[in-house]
Amino acid sequence: MTLTGNLLIGQRAVPGTEAPIRAIDPATHQPLEPAYPGASAEHVAQAxxxxxxxxxxxxxxxxxxxxxxxxxxxxxxxxxxxxxIHRAVAETGLPPARIQGERGRTCMQLRTFARVVRAGEWLDVRVDPALPERQPLARPDLRQRQVALGPVAVFGASNFPLAFSVAGGDTVSALAAGCPVVVKAHGAHPGTSELVGHAVALAVKQCGLPEGVFSLLHGSGREVGLGLVNDPRIKAVGFTGSRSGGLALLHAAQARPEPIPVYAEMASINPVFLFEHALQANTDALAQGFVASLTQGAGQFCTNPGLVIARQGPALQRFVEQAGEHVRQAVAQTMLTPGIFSAYEAGVAALAENRNAQTAASGQPAQGPNQCQAQLFVTEARAFLADEALQAEVFGAASLVVTCDSDEQIREVAEHLEGQLTATLHLVDADLASARALLPTLERKAGRILVNGWPTGVEVCDTMVHGGPFPATSDARSTSVGTAAILRFLRPVCYQGFPDALLPQALQQGNPLHLRRLLDGQREA
Amino acid sequence: MTLTGNLLIGQRAVPGTEAPIRAIDPATHQPLEPAYPGASAEHVAQAxxxxxxxxxxxxxxxxxxxxxxxxxxxxxxxxxxxxxIHRAVAETGLPPARIQGERGRTCMQLRTFARVVRAGEWLDVRVDPALPERQPLARPDLRQRQVALGPVAVFGASNFPLAFSVAGGDTVSALAAGCPVVVKAHGAHPGTSELVGHAVALAVKQCGLPEGVFSLLHGSGREVGLGLVNDPRIKAVGFTGSRSGGLALLHAAQARPEPIPVYAEMASINPVFLFEHALQANTDALAQGFVASLTQGAGQFCTNPGLVIARQGPALQRFVEQAGEHVRQAVAQTMLTPGIFSAYEAGVAALAENRNAQTAASGQPAQGPNQCQAQLFVTEARAFLADEALQAEVFGAASLVVTCDSDEQIREVAEHLEGQLTATLHLVDADLASARALLPTLERKAGRILVNGWPTGVEVCDTMVHGGPFPATSDARSTSVGTAAILRFLRPVCYQGFPDALLPQALQQGNPLHLRRLLDGQREA
Incomplete structure (x- = not known):
């Protein structure tokens, strides 16, 4: 199809009327056609x-x-x-194989949620039958199901132009819950967004659904983004991006006459703890695995390992040397946008200038525009504890090793961390006691805790938690990846004393949907 | 035991040092001994x-x-x-039988949550076993459980001095989830609070739990209340009370460096819809049932029916006459506090002076201090739609009948309502179509929808939703009554690639807690 640069307001393709957004190919720094004029306040209201x-x-x-x-x-x-594939590659600088893989993940994610919807467990149907003879008061018949919150505003992420954008995790979990979705396309990949938006709109039409189930708007975060969050018909927000962007939406949502939930996935540096015996036993393999995770996709993952924490000593020294060697060999990779590239450069420069941090290694220099040169820094725990700047997320292939002088200091560093998406432990049996002592802290700090793996790579499954305490997300009670993401867009409603004819199907006496209900306190088999 | 007027900071009874609070017997308007000096900022920090x-x-x-x-x-x-019983009666003006009943409900609620804890379904254990052979990437072993959010600040409600106060619904669901609780006692019943607080502290001691699991503070909302919500160690808030009080806590919680969830149950006028055929068939019984619900407990229930909506005509006219007759016979009842009494008087005066509302009936005049004289008002739908003041909650035995000229206008009034704890329908078979047409609106507006009952009377069970869209509560995704209330104080954590020896018991391979896990997408039998 020919890209038009239009907005999609329901089934209508409409040209925007505000300042245009134009994608830039980060590999060439050249603008891409067409321009995407922004949505007006009127367009937002229409959607x-x-x-x-x-x-x-x-x-x-x-x-x-x-x-x-x-x-x-x-x-x-x-x-x-x-x-x-071609358009997404041009707009993101990501390799075709990565985009192909991400398309597969996106479609698998859609089909996974289709299965979740069919199974109906998310309806959490509960029935407490009437007890007319109960003393001193009869109990009426009471039934509960989950209902959708309402229309959801979704903000696409730059780093997953398919899997966490127009038809990505937030959109599919909201649609699965029964919520119409209005997407604000990420300005970095408007063409990819138009293509996928068109695909969703076609599915809406083919399935005979009301057109308002899906709209796609282009424009600035300040105008279109805040316009959406402030519209009284929007009842929840899904966002993946920067801390400042997420907080702006969160504050707007809370200042509404009717506050609404915001699921913003924001900042995380994903600490990796290398325990003493594991570090000694596997120094080289750990260094290699770490740098592979760090530099994958130019480090542009929410779960990139931005912090390594271990006890000082010869093993850690060797780890830093080995990791430094791998970093020095790492080829510079094109970043998603010029904006992300300059933020990375600024973050790296701040660390390089910070007298509390030493540069341990730098990767291969850039060969083209917007390329991320990997960086490894080292600091001491005492400095890390004293300097909040060392905890700031640097989005890209940069990481900081924190050297500690005891298990107790490792725990102190862990306690000092802000909320995280992930925390990773590398251990062997001899480290179990140390790991066990640290676990309570990590459970308070992170949504996912890994043993002997690397945090990049997020499964779409029932058990995944891609979430975590603030500022990793704005709502630690939820996950944005995995089937439990549907729960974000639901609320319970209780039906008391209803005649069967008035009950929604899910709650009817004959259980026509064959759900496993919580019946009188017992889960049905 | 002798009331001391002390704070309870863990196991330590400590005299407060700030301005004292003294309960007032609303039936005599006399202050009660002892005084309860308020907690200082230091006491808040200690708790x-x-x-x-x-x-x-x-x-x-x-x-x-x-x-x-x-x-x-x-x-x-x-x-x-x-x-x-004696102290609670003196502090609330509620009859002994009501307090006895509420004590039974409170203890039943504690024992119900004990059963919920034992059953462990709230842990929502999920297991996705490793798939080492999967292509292109192996899947690691992934497990999920729910963990407690952290210490919870609970604000006791005035209208349930036992069931929603020191050891009430918020406290028990937080404790059940694994959260320590710091209660700010309601200033209207500090003696009742001290007695119950002492009981909880004794249980903490007998069970050998760490003393910080429970503390009880007295003092003002502005100082002790906001002090608690602003303490970084508090991770969630439970509150039942006024809209202004709830919003103050909500705003403080959102303005923290780390925002936290607030479960505030605030304002609801609980609309009752009388459908045409039901109204004609059962006019007198409906009038009687309505006034019984309206005047129960001096109307001091969150779910008090403050709004009646029906089509005008002879049946509604007769309903108003009959209800007016019952209201005129209603004996004035002592309200919980002088403050609630004066707010009621002000609310009733505002309606009486509102030229859009007519007084249909007034109850028996007061015979003593702080007595609530029941009131019934009538207005037309057009006026109701135009005048937001008519939608303000009047806490007490006052209700407003809204006369509509069509089903369509009934729907318009329903759409115009703010979020509610409950919505009630009275119908017979011939009304089903009208009810069905209204249901989608009510599902968006209320947490519980009742047919042919009255909203006062809230079961503690699995299906109950005592919650609803803003401003009924600050978080429509939850309930504060019933077993699902535990879910408010939990968040998911994912454990990836853990050796069995490091896993929490709930997640271990052998399932030692015998939980019904979601294993590889299937719920275990």
């Missing part, structure tokens, strides 16, 4: 009005209808073929 | 430090230990005997 109009009907679509819709989106995305 | 120190150990108590603790609290409350 929200359509979403609102669609809400009551969409949230009561059958499980099969909704699952089929998600499957159809996957099919439509696959039908875009190589055009999607 | 939070103890709670923090207790947290890691308390959240890993075994299910049986924690359940036994909740059962022990119930036993200790019962052991207080009549002293608790």
């Amino acid at each position: 929200c009005a359509l979403a609102w109009a669609a809400f009551d009907a969409y949230r009561e679509t059958s499980l099969e209808q909704r699952a089929h819709f998600l499957d159809s989106i996957a099919g439509q995305i696959e039908a875009l073929g190589d055009e999607l | 939070c430090a103890l709670a923090w120190a207790a947290f890691d150990a308390y959240r890993e108590t075994s299910l049986e230990q924690r359940a036994h603790f909740l059962d022990s609290i119930a036993g200790q409350i019962e052991a207080l005997g009549d002293e608790l």
Whole structure:
């Protein structure tokens, strides 16, 4: 299809009227056609009005209808073929194989949520039958199900132009829950967004759903983004991006006459703890694994290992030398956007100038525009504890090794950390006692704790937690990756004394949806 | 036991040092001994430090230990005997039978949560076993459980001095989740609070738990209340009370460097819809049931029916006449506090002076101080839609009948409502179509929808939703009554690649807690 530069307001492709956004190929620093004029306040209002109009009907679509819709989106995305790959590569500087893999992940994610919708466990149906003879008061018949929150504003992420953008994790979990979605496209990949948006809109049409189920707007965060969050018809927000961006949306959402939930996935430096015996036993393998995780995708993962914590000594010294060697061999990679590249450069420069941190190694220099030169720094625990600047996220392939003089100091460093998406432990049996002592702290600090792995690589499954205490996310009670992400967009409603004819299907006496209900306190088999 | 007027900081009874609070017997308007000097900032910090120190150990108590603790609290409350009843009656003006009933409900609630803790379903254990052979990438072993958020600040409610106060719904669900609790006692019943607080502290001691699991502070909302919410060691807030009080805590919690969840149950007028055929068939019974619900407990329930909506016509006219007759016979009842009484008087005066509302009936005049004279007002839908003041909650036995000229106008009034704890429908079979048309609106507006009942009376069970969209609560995704209230104080943590020896018991391979896990996508039988 020919890219038009239009907005998608329901089924209508409409040219924006505000300042245009134009993607830049970060590998060449050249602008890409077409321009994407921004949505006006009127466009925002139109998209929200359509979403609102669609809400009551969409949230009561059958499980099969909704699952089929998600499957159809996957099919439509696959039908875009190589055009999607080419455009995403041009807009992100990511290699084609990565984009192909990400397309696979995106479609798998859509189909996974289709299965989740069909299974219906998320409805969490509960039934407490009437007890008319109970003394001193009869109990009425009481039933509970989960209902969708309402239209959701989704903000695409720059670093997953498919898997966490227009039809990514936030969108699919909101749609699965029964929420219409209005996406604000990320300005770094508007063409990719248009292609995927078109695929979603086609699926909406083919499935005969109300058009307001999905809209796609281009424009600035300040105008279109805050416009969406401030619209009274929007009832929740999904966001992946910077701490400042997430906080701006969070504050706007909280200042509304009716505050709404914001699921913002923001900043995390993903500490890696190398325990004494594991470090001694596996120094070289750890150094290699660490740098592979650090430099993967130019370090542009939310779960990039930005911090390594271990006891000082010969083993750690060797680890730093070996990791430094791998870093020095690391080829510079194109970053997603010129903005991300300059933020990386600024972050690295701040560390290089910080007298509390020493540069241990730098990667191969850049060969083209916007290329990330990997960096490894070292600091001492005492300095780390005293200098908050050393805890700032540097988005890209930079990491800081913190040398500690005791297990107790390792614990102190861990306690000093802000909330994290992940914490990683490398250990052998002889380290178990040390790890066990640290675990309570890590459980308070992180959404996912890994043993003998690396934090990059996030499974889409039932157990995944891609979340964590503030500022990793704005709501630690949830995950944005994995099937539990659907729970973010639901709320419980209790139906008391309803005649069967008035009950929603999920709650009817005959259990026509064959759900495993919590019946009178017992989960049905 | 002799009331001391002390704070309870862990196991230590400490005299407060700030301005004292003294309960007033609302029936006599006389102050009650002793005075309760307020907690200082230092006391707040001490209680939070103890709670923090207790947290890691308390959240890993075994299910049986924690359940036994909740059962022990119930036993200790019962052991207080009549002293608790006498003091609560004196401090609230509520009749002894009501307080006895509420004590039963409170202890039943504690024992219900003990059962919930033992069953362990709230841990929501999920296991995705490793797939070492998977292509292109192996899947690591992934496990998820829920962990407690951290110490919780609980604000007791005035209208349930036992069931939603020191050892009430918020406290028991937080303790069940594994969160230490710091209670700010409600200033209206400090003596009742001291007695119950002493019971909880005894249970803490008997169960050998760390003392910081529970503290009880007296003092002002502005100082002790905001002091608690601003303490970095507090990780969530439970509150039941006024809209202004709830919003003040919500805003403080959001302005913290680390924002935290606030579960504030605030304002609700609980609309009752009388459908045409039901109203015609059962006019007199509906009028009688309505006024019984309206005047119960001087109307001091969060779910009091403050709004009645129906089509105008002879049946509604007769309903208003009949309800007016019952209201005129209603004896004035002592309200909980002089403050609540004057707010009620002001709310009623505002309605009486509002030219959009007519007084239909007034109850028996007061015979003593702080007595609530029931009031029934009538207005037209058009006026209601135009005048936001008519939607303000009047806490007490006052209600407003809104007369509509069509089903469509009923829907318009429903759409115009703010979020509610409850919405009630009275209907017969011939009304089903009208009810069905209104249901989507009500599902968006309320946490609980009742058919042919009255909203006062809230079951403690698995299906209950005592919650609802803003401003009914600050977080519509939750309930403060019923077993699902425990979910408010939990967050998921994912354990990846853990050796069995390092896993928490709930997640170990052998499933030693015999939980029904979500294993590889299937719920275990």
